[in-house]
Amino acid sequence: MIYRVLKGVGTKIIYGLANLSPRDHQKAILGSYKNRLCDNTKYLYLHWQQTQFIRSIWISGNRELINTLNKQGMEAYYRWSLLGIYHALTAKFFFYNSYIGDINQYFANGAIKINLWHGSPMKKIEFDIINGPLSKVFLPQDNQSPRFHSVLHHQQYIRPDLMLSPSPLTDNIFSSAFRLSHQALLRSGNPRTDFHARYPEQKKSKQAIFNMIDIAFTSKSQIILYTPSWRDNHTNINPYQQAFHWRTLSKHLLKTQSIFLLRLHPNEAHLAQKFENHSNVIDISQWEDVYPILHSVDLLITDYSSLFIDALQYQTPIIFYRFDKEEYQEQCRNNYDYVEALSEVGPEYHTFDELLSAIEQGGEEVSHTEQNAFICCEPYKEAYQEAYLHFWEPNNKDAFTHIEEFIIRSQPSLIKTP
Incomplete structure (x- = not known):
């Protein structure tokens, strides 16, 4: 002291x-x-x-x-x-x-x-x-x-x-x-989202993203981005070890020729090393950020991370995977009051089986150029638009x-x- x-x-x-x-x-x-x-x-x-x-x-x-x-x-x-x-x-x-x-x-x-x-x-x-x-x-x-x-x-x-x-x-x-x-x-x-509107040539296309990680790209390939929030209770346990059945997820990704981009918070980036040996699970925790690719993402999976608020500007389908909801609320920081009143802009799941089922059903018939491409996100269109107007003022x-x-x-x- x-x-x-x-x-x-x-x-x-x-x-x-x-x-x-x-x-x-x-x-x-x-x-x-x-x-x-x-x-x-x-x-x-x-x-x-x-x-x-x-x-x-x-x-x-x-x-x-x-x-x-x-x-x-x-x-x-x-x-x-x-x-x-x-x-x-x-x-x-x-x-x-x-x-x-x-x-x-x-x-x-x-x-x-x-x-x-x-x-x-x-x-x-x-x-x-x-x-x-x-x-x-x-x-x-x-x-x-x-x-x-x-x-x-x-x-x-x-x-x-x-x-x-x-x-x-x-x-x-x-x-x-x-x-x-x-x-x-x-x-x-914010500069992080306004930059690519001003400099659209700096965006990464879907095919360019697949080329960057040397995985074959097809017209049916999907990009799933997982960005969990930092669990600031400082435990020595890797919370993502049990939250996913990584081998099962990898099989689905190979079958659909899709990729699962895993981006952990900088304070937890080292935990991603456990999962990078699974095919088509790509650790991007060391990337500077995700803004050059965010417009190309087919599905964003998060829990409490505010990245979903930025993704609203791209009409990206969103799933909330809160596998440790009770523990998180008890041991980590509280949410602001407005969060409880906010209409969900996507479904919330608590088990990997629920999450995998939603991923397997989604995105097969609707391209990413349309809103809410994943079937599970379809009922949330109205709430999605309300949330967008809640967080962003148009024509700024x-x-x-x-x-x-x-x-x-x-x-x-x-x-x-x-």
């Missing part, structure tokens, strides 16, 4: 001193969790690398990623290099997906901090969390004062100056979870336009529009 306190105090001192550094309004730095190139900041960065609206720099603790970006002609620096520290101290705009530590938690003070958060929350997040392991981060323990607790958890207590929110529902969640006024929320879509300007207008308003004399 003494070490944590000393480290926290040192972090606060350095963070306070960073406010003395001059900031360049024509420079933005971006980063992402676990030193990946992924999610909203990735697509904002790629957009600006093309348009040169503002000098955009990627910061990461992954030297291999930095080298790759540099070879592609993009500006990026290792977090603890002299240039990485220099740009963290002098950039006016910090864009991140989770916390300022995506870039550098010591040097963000004085910058305008824009949190592009990585999902549309169903489970309670940040300061709304009242149970489960993460509650210890946001709720003071053992009669600690909030100020002392904020020293131990520095970056979680740094409020962003701006967040994007696609709907009034998300406004309320972000306002509460991040302790923000509604003036700090900008009604907008895309995220890139909103963010650039915000930057221009911040210092219009220093930004040149392309």
Whole structure:
């Protein structure tokens, strides 16, 4: 505990001193969790690398990623290099997906901090969390004062100056979870979904996806994407071992010449190694993200992950496979109240036999170009459309336009529009 306190105090001192550094309004730095190139900041960065609206720099603790970006002609620096520290101290705009530590938690003070958060929350997040392991981060323990607790958890207590929110529902969640006024929320879509609307040539076709993983593609081939949520109760058990009969699933995939893309949460990605020896079960947990392929997915299977909210924009059929529903609700974070009132946009199953039956019946007669191709999803069409309107406001300007207008308003004399 003494070490944590000393480290926290040192972090606060350095963070306070960073406010003395001059900031360049024509420079933005971006980063992402676990030193990946992924999610909203990735697509904002790629957009600006093309348009040169503002000098955009990627910061990461992954030297291999930095080298790759540099070879592609993009500006990026290792977090603890002299240039990485220099740009963290002098950039006016910090864009991140989770916390300022995506870039550098010591040097963000004085910058305008824009949190592009990585999902549309169903489970309670940040300061709304009242149970489960993460509650210890946001709720003071053992009669600690909030100020002392904020020293131990520095970056979680740094409020962003701006967040994007696609709907009034998300406004309320972000306002509460991040302790923000509604003036700090900008009604907008997200770069992760808006990018491929602006750059459709960057999408991956179904055949291209099969070619990437070297599996034969036919007109009847289907892509099933499984993206479970993180089970943050920190057990040593692999929950997906018993949740699927992997050999049986593999036989079905081979019979239909389909693929099952398994994408576990970054905190559980190592668990997928157990299943990658089954034919046509493809572990993509190490991919940067799934947005270049999401429009080509025939069926999304998830449990509590908010990825389904993004998939609504593509009219992708959705199944909720909640094999550990009671245990999850007891040991992990609670859902927001709205989740209970939300009409299901797809069927919910609790056993593998139920799930396999739905997969076997679905998608044989209807192509993915039509809505709800899987038979089991047919009764949910109306609820699906209602949910889409619940989470997304039609005809919004895309995220890139909103963010650039915000930057221009911040210092219009220093930004040149392309």
